[in-house]
Amino acid sequence: MKKLVLLAGLVALPALAADAPFELKGDAAKGEAHYKTLCISCHGEKGDGNGPAGAALTPKPGNFTDPANAERITEEWVYKMVKLGGQANGKSPMMVAWSGALNDQQIRDVAAFVMKFKPAKAAPAAPAKAAKKPAKK
Numbered sequence: 001m002k003k004l005v006l007l008a009g010l011v012a013l014p015a016l017a018a019d020a021p022f023e024l025k026g027d028a029a030k031g032e033a034h035y036k037t038l039c040i041s042c043h044g045e046k047g048d049g050n051g052p053a054g055a056a057l058t059p060k061p062g063n064f065t066d067p068a069n070a071e072r073i074t075e076e077w078v079y080k081m082v083k084l085g086g087q088a089n090g091k092s093p094m095m096v097a098w099s100g101a102l103n104d105q106q107i108r109d110v111a112a113f114v115m116k117f118k119p120a121k122a123a124p125a126a127p128a129k130a131a132k133k134p135a136k137k
Helices: 002-019 029-041 075-084 104-115
Strands: none
Touching: 002 104, 075 104
8 A cells, every 4th residue: 555655646746846836046157158159149149139140040039138028038938948949949940959968957057147138027107197287376
């Protein structure tokens, strides 16, 4: 009976892990060197997709600095893009999967560095104050 309970627990562990929130646990400082070696030619020094090789690509490389992209640029999304490449994530097959060149921690480090380009969410604009009408005399 104990073996059956233990076996059932082991089978359930992967299902529980799938529900756990993604934690990047990357070191951006370490990821910067890999970004400069592997990513800068397409995504550019500023992460804006304007690298020298990126100019020749269609579609253009992702712009990590564009506020319009801010919603989709999550730690998990960037990690999966770096690890598995564009084609595996429904994007351009021109985006290379770096899992063959980088280990998992290095991928996490690169993703952490890429996240530094993401624009901060803009605060909602404060409502405009109504102009005061001059007092009637």
